[in-house]
Amino acid sequence: MESLLRDPEFFARVHTLPPLTHQLATKFLTEFCLKRPPPEIHANVRVGFEIRGDTVTISEHRPVWNDPTKATAMRVAVLAYGTTTRAWDLFAFDRNDRRMPYDTEPPPTSLAW
Numbered sequence: 001m002e003s004l005l006r007d008p009e010f011f012a013r014v015h016t017l018p019p020l021t022h023q024l025a026t027k028f029l030t031e032f033c034l035k036r037p038p039p040e041i042h043a044n045v046r047v048g049f050e051i052r053g054d055t056v057t058i059s060e061h062r063p064v065w066n067d068p069t070k071a072t073a074m075r076v077a078v079l080a081y082g083t084t085t086r087a088w089d090l091f092a093f094d095r096n097d098r099r100m101p102y103d104t105e106p107p108p109t110s111l112a113w
Contacts, residue, residue, distance in 0.1 A: 016053050017081055025056060025079075028111045033058075047076070054081045077102070079111070 017025065033047045046061045056079040064070045078091040078099060088111065090102040 017051065018083075021081065022051065025051065025081075025111055029056065029058070048073075054083060055079070056081075 016022075029049045033049060036047045037045045044062060047058065048061055049056055049058045057075055058077045058079070059073045059075050061071050061073050064072050075093050075097065077093070080089045080091065081087075082089060091099045092102045094100055
């Protein structure tokens with residue numbers, strides 16, 4: 001195991017989504033974000049996502065109250081893909097921006113639940 005940790009490619013291999021999973025997640029989350037919130041309030045609130053490694057962060061974007069030309073983002077949820085389990089773990093954030101597990105039974109293997 002120690003030799004794996006010295007290998008600079010190890011973390012790139014282990015902590016990235018498989019290409020098909022990345023493509024499906026991007027497609028599903030793009031559709032999800034376009035539907036939320038309703039189009040009539042897109043000027044005030046938008047939902048977006050970012051994929052980094054094996055983690056997807058979903059965030060809400062709003063204009064700053066005193067300068068509508070700037071936006072603020074708040075993390076709403078994190079999806080972490082387990083490469084060994086091939087399942088997604090869902091995490092929400094509390095009021096202090098701490099990540100906490102969001103229990104689902106059983107863990108979803110697809111984002112299209």
